[in-house]
Amino acid sequence: MNILSQIHNSEQILIWPEFTWASTVNGTILLFTVLAIAYILHKLAKKRNERTKAYRERILAKLDLRVFQSKDIILFHEFIYQLSYTKLRKISEDPAWYAKYFIVEFMKFLGDHTNIPSWKIVLLVQLTDTAVSLSENSQPGYIPAILQINTKEDSAILLEVDEASDISLGKRISGKIYAKRGDNLLSLKKNPNVQLYFQNWNNIWFKVTATLRSHNEMGFDLFIKDIPEKDNIRTTNWIEAPREKKFVETKVVQEPIEPGEIYKEYKDSLTTILEYSSVAPDVAGQIRNLVKSFMEHPGYIRRKHRQEDYKILIQLYRACFLKFRSQTENIPKPVLLFMYFFFLDETLVSERRIIDLESSVAALKVTSATASESKSKILIHLFPDWLNLVLGGKRNPSKNQMGQTYDQVEKSKLLWNQGAEVKNLRDKEYLLKLLDWELDSLLYMGILGISLNPNFAYPILSEDQFYGDTAGSLLHPHKISTSVEKILKMDPGLFSREVNANSSSNLKIVNWMRKEYFADFILLPYGGDRGVLWQDTSEGNISRSRLLFPTVFKENIDLAVTKALGEFRWETERSFRGRKWKDSPPDTMTSQYNEYLEYFPNSPSLTFEAKKKIKEQWTKARQNIKDMFAVDYANWILYEQIPGRSKLNAKVREILSRYIQLNLAA
Structure with a gap:
């Protein structure tokens, strides 16, 4: 022992320990053990991944996907890639x-x-x-x-x-x-x-x-x-369109057309659209390559598209719209279908489909105008008509994906010593800026929003987007109006909100009043499988929210519209409550529903099966409270009034019955 230091009373305060190799050896052994385990786990994981890949390839080889359509190929790939390792092994072996x-x-x-x-x-x-x-x-x-x-x-x-x-x-x-x-x-x-x-x-x-x-x-x-x-x-x-990428007659046409007539009018449609748009040659070349790639790589490979692909296709839409807005006659038929359905190439859809789409344009315009002129609490707009409303100053530009309005972004530019923008609806430069903003904010992000799987959303019309006959796949405005009328009969207070009308100097006295807030439905020129609330009421758009739907729609319309209006009801209610939407008292629909989701695992009023179902629904909704509420609202409106058909647990039923009273006499 070595005494390093002593104090006056001869007491030792620090002693240097004897040297030993034990700790060094133990540490070295531990380090090598950890590294060995990590190496083994890495090798096992690598081997498992290789087997998983091999299992998937083996299953795909058994299926022979060449006989399926592109949209079905996508489904098979999605299905196989979500299977567990155990299930993959069983299916393979x-x-x-x-x-x-x-x-x-x-x-x-x-x-x-x-x-x-x-x-x-x-x-x-x-x-x-x-x-x-x-x-x-x-x-x-x-x-x-x-x-x-x-x-x-x-x-x-x-x-x-x-x-x-x-x-x-x-x-x-x-x-x-x-x-x-x-x-x-x-x-x-x-x-x-x-x-x-x-x-x-x-x-x-x-x-x-x-x-x-x-x-x-x-x-x-x-x-x-x-x-x-x-x-x-x-x-x-209930019939599928032919898989071949060529004109094929699938049904009897009401008014027989001479053989080849449709083909002549739509032959080389992409060239007709590009010439009409007058885009630069390099842009036209990029678009041709995109369409060619889309045709040659169906199904799963399409998920590898880039954001630039969307941008350049929307650039084409912008160029065509500028002519389409001022030209009312002699519009080439391929251009007309492009404006309303994003049609680009005649070989991607059947001849029967082209005939049906051509005849449906007039019907879409008529039903849209009728719905807009009616006394309905909703207005329905085809996308070109919506752009005209924005450019005509009858609607404010939409918010972007960051939730910013056009004016907010322009004001932020002033911080960098840029001059204030002159707002003049007759000024061409200003209108072009508005058009670019609306296309980027609404069309680009909206196409992703109306798709349950945005990875496979691609703004080119093809047979993949249809199920069965064309009329059943198109979302005519009258279908939306009919669905909304059904919902309003069940939920008369759908568009009514309780707002603070306090004008007294005494802040302790709160006066409430009922006010109605309506909605614009905008039909995007694309195929999708859901409706989505894009923008709730705000200072820039105080009276109407904005909901997006696809023009080509392949789902239950009543269910989709009810879910979208469930989102509308939730977001408008939450925005009126402000930062206190979670607070109680006073009890509100938003605070009670939030409390239900927060504490349902420990709720004594819910059974084990009910808690399990809530957890599954919460996971499927990606823990998004708005989407969760929309599903419950749809079940409440569509099924609650039917005896023996309730799909809600006791807690949700209690909350919705308190704040959304059904008109059971409807």
């Missing part, structure tokens, strides 16, 4: 991979992660069955069908029969629900009548009435009550 694992998981995916119609799920499963059966010489032992309990909801199911001919009068059939689960079967009355829809080998849809004898969460047992009969309407409407 099990001899009974298809019927035992793949189709079951695929239908669950279609029901939980997509909004495609149930009849489309049936057609997709049938095509997949055929492709796999031809390659493996095996029959699946079931047929896909649609189970409809009421006119609002249906479910894609698998009936445990070998052929459609097995569905006959007096037969007992079992099945399972995998996709588009609507009504809870357990809540139905005893032995209810249901409708079955299925296709035979000749692609003809049949309808049959059955009695639901027994059922549980997934399976059911049916008794066929009558003889299946042909359903001509569904056979006509």
Whole structure:
């Protein structure tokens, strides 16, 4: 021992310890152990990733996606990339991979992660069955069908029969629900009548009435009550367009057109549109390359597009609109379809589709004008008409993706010693700035907003965006008006808000008054699968919010409009409450709903099943309280008034019944 220092009373204050290798060796061993474990884990993770990639490639090879359309290829890729490692291994290695694992998981995916119609799920499963059966010489032992309990909801199911001919009068059939689960079967009355829809080998849809004898969460047992009969309407409407990228006649035209007439008018449509726009040659070349790439790389590869692709296509739209705004006659037909649907190339859609789209433009204009002139609390605008309203000073420019108004951005420029902008609606430079702002703020970001999967949103019209007949896929303004009228009958206070009208000097006295705030519906020239609240009421747009919808729409309109108006109701309520929207007292709809989501895991009034369902819905809504409320609002409006159809838990039902009182007499 070495004494380093002593004090006057000879007490040691610090002693240097004896040297030992033990700690050094232990530390070295620990370091090497950690590094070895990290190396092993890295190798295992790398090996697992390689196996995962190999499993995915093996599954894709089994499916042979060449027989599917681009939009279906996208679905298969999305499905495979969200499967767990365990499920991928089972599907890749099990001899009974298809019927035992793949189709079951695929239908669950279609029901939980997509909004495609149930009849489309049936057609997709049938095509997949055929492709796999031809390659493996095996029959699946079931047929896909649609189970409809009421006119609002249906479910894609698998009936445990070998052929459609097995569905006959007096037969007992079992099945399972995998996709588009609507009504809870357990809540139905005893032995209810249901409708079955299925296709035979000749692609003809049949309808049959059955009695639901027994059922549980997934399976059911049916008794066929009558003889299946042909359903001509569904056979006509529930049909996929041909996969080939060429003009193909798919239906009988009401007014026969001479062979080749349509082709002549739309031949080389992209050249016609580019010449009309007068864009620079280098820009035209870039657009041609984009369209060519879009055609040559269908499906999953399209998700690799860049923001610059959007910008240059919107630049083309801007150039065409400037001429389209002033020219009312002799507009080339391809340009007309481009302005309303982002049509660019005739080989991307069928001849039947072009005919239908051409005839629908006039109908869209008429119904839009009628809706705007009516006494409705909403106004509906086609996108070119909306741009004219902004340029004419009848509407303020929209907010950008940062929530900034045009005036706010211009004021911020003054901080950098730039001169104040002269606002003159007759000044060409000022109008061009407004047009650029609106296209960038509304069209560019709006196309992403109206798509459930923005990765695959691409502003070029193609057959991928349609399901069935054209009329059913177009969102005519009268469809929106009809849906809103239904909602207003159930929720008369939809557009009414309670605002502070206090003018007294005594701040403790609060006077409240009811005021109505309406909405503009703007139809973007593109295909999508949802409506979205783009801008709520603000100082720059005090009386009307703005909601965006696609012109080509492939979902349940009532459900989509109700969800969008649920967003409208939530955001307007929250904006009027300001920073205190979460505070209580006083209790408000926003504060009570926020409290419900914050404390539902520990709520004694909710069952374990209810908490599990809330957690799943909260995850699916990406923990966005506005989206969560919109779903609950839609369920409240559409289903709550129907006996045995409630989809809400007791807590949400209590909140909504307090603040959104239904007109059950409607």
